[in-house]
Amino acid sequence: MRNIVKHSVFWPVVALVALLVINTLVRPTFARIVIQDGELYGTLIEILRNSAPLMLVALGMTIVIATRGIDLSVGAMMAVSGSVALTIIDSSPTPEAPHIIALAIGGGVLVTLVFGTWNGFLVAVLGIQPIIATLVLMLAGRGIALLITGGFTTTVISAPYKFMSQGYVLGFPFAFFVSIAAVTIVVLIQRRTALGMLTEAVGINPEASRLAGVRSRGIIWGAYAASGLLAGFAGILYSSNIMAADANAAGNLIELDAILAVVLGGTSLMGGKFSIAGTVIGVFTIQTLRSTIVFLGVPPPVSPVFLAGVVIVVVAVRSQLVRQTAARWFASARSVARPNSKVTS
């Protein structure tokens, strides 16, 4: 039992489960899943579907944060990849053709991969502080996205492109499979190779890692490139959802949600040890919260206040002090249950 409580994702899971339970109690329809034409529908399914862009961004953010960095430009990069993709589709006479869709996706993520590489260059090679280095593209990115679309919100009609966010496969939303694929690939690359351990080493003690021969420059550079790539895919999903390249709304403030998801998942902003599982739980927690806000009918202008309140509770549950107090309660509850145990004697 003690080992379960001490596991790094224990409290994040508790927070998520509590949120789900409260939702189910308050509105019984929350947990209801309807099967229609072999496809699943319901609030939970919506959460799985809508969380995909944040999932991709938060995965990249986790790796970047593990290196002691931060990537503020992910939202802007989402706008850029959506603009590139939709401009390609828009300028094509055959917007439904598979090769055009592939070109649009490839073009979008290639641009953000380049942007991510640029961020990595600033941080890993020039040694610029991550928050400043990525602020550059955070500010410039949306301008670049508008340049690409010529200042308009490009809209397109393309069923296959729309399928990515709206389509279903094996009863589940396609976007959910994108999340699963991204999580799986990141876990495989980080944990099946030594990359995860070396990333943690660089995040915990950069100088010791350098002297131990770790190529920390490449590792940090790669983290930002990966973050760019993942943000690119997130931008594709987002634009597929609204079938428009909205340079201002796409991924707006998602960098903060992503950072929050990483922290909720138990990865420290100080870098070092990171938990992909924790981030996944953090993403679902945030998405469930958003769903709860909509359901409760909290007016959009004040919804950030509500969100902030819940986040404070969730983070407080995870604080060292609260945990120790909980552990003490736990211990005293046990000693009451067993009056002859060592604790009371």
Next chain:
Amino acid sequence: MPVDDVVANTDVAPADVAPADVAPIVEMRGITIEFPGVKALDGVDFTLRAGEIHCLMGENGAGKSTLIKALTGVYAIDAGVITVNGRPESFHSTADAQKAGISTVYQEVNLCTNLSVGENVMLGHEVRGVGGINWKATHREAARHLKNLGVDIDTRSGLFSHSIAIQQLIAISRAMVTDSTVLILDEPTSSLDRAEVEQLFGVIRDLRDRGVAILFVTHFLDQVYELSDQITVLRNGALVGEYPAATLPRNELIAKMIGRELDDLTAISSSASRTIDRDSAPLFKATDLGKKGVLEPADLEVYEGEVVGFAGLLGSGRTEFARLVYGADRADSGRIEKRGSSVRISSPRNAIDQRIAFSSEDRRAEGIVGDLTVAENIVLGIQARRGWLRRVSKAETDAIVKEYIDALGVRPADPNRPVRNLSGGNQQKVLLARWLATAPDLIILDEPTRGIDVGAKADIQRKVAELSAKGLSVIFISSEIEEVVRLAQRIIVMRDRRKIGELESHDIDVDDVIDYIANEAQENVA
């Protein structure tokens, strides 16, 4: 190791040796602290009286730090009673302990380098006037506290501009601001030179004479006898006994600490007299290696199986020389040859590719990766060499880690424990394991035995002697000239960032090396 043959508390009962007329300030009785799977302290008693300097002795892992952390409120105790000034206390934080008058000065100075000296001394106790802090009065107060310790410096200067020694004294002043009756000094001397130690000791004696109870932890036996009135010895988390320093001979103290007679160190002495074949080409050769403002160009040859010692005072350039050899800093002059062929070393990666390993003197900042486990720290060197794609498999890791934990005696022998939870000596062994696992042919050990206990020290020295006898070349750097003379066949003497000579060590002793440094200095003056 026969640890149970001397049963705790049977040697001397603390009451027998306590000066009867002085009431204890701190009394700890039956202190027990358990970590998952380990009893770090087991029913330990400890008494500290006003106006005494009390040394806490024990090997790494004996429980010294744990006992101190129990007294300073860092760890909660699982059993036992702590009484301060006759009042039972239960500390939940360091603030609780400070309120009870207990202050601590740690091995690594815990001050804010970006603040001024005065701000550091008075932090949290600034003099307040109308409209906030009265900085003028605050600095005046800080200066007064510093003067009390005989330190006369500008309190508005930045802390970073002062030496570690002065920073230690500033940390002590800071403790005195809170009117502490108990001052704990945890390894305060490990980065100080002789004169600085003297100054610190003067301050400590002065505080004792003013009635402060001082708990002092050090690994330097000389300092223990120079300073302390009472000695308490711990071993494996249990109390061995408390003794007046004057009645406890040095060899008995060591025997009590490690539970065996320490003849291990003498057995190593054969290392220095081993003859090295210097007819063939040297394994490593540097010519005119230097860096402007860091090291005057110097030559270095290391032969196969040879231990070359670097001797010199702190700041003499011995560490700087080693860092240039390893590429940790980039040299701006010089050539390097490895096994007769010219190589370029401008980064640690280059050096590692040339099978050169370097263990830094700053274990915490440049050695261990604290949050990673013992096992991960050990394989880090191999893994870095292989690159991230070729992961060292679980089975391979287990085999390597087991081999080195056994060979070097890492305690606790738990590969999955975060390395930051190990004692200094064991962290050093983990670092040694990391480098040995990469199978280097030249290993540079910078202060591998600093701040670690006699037992671990003997282990590391023995390992160095053993490996070099098998053909490994070693550059051994240490502040303890004795150690260098004992291990090295040849000694490079450094002074003022310059190599001043080389000595064959088979027929010299410590005094010869010291004379060499001193005489060379005079020549220069003349």
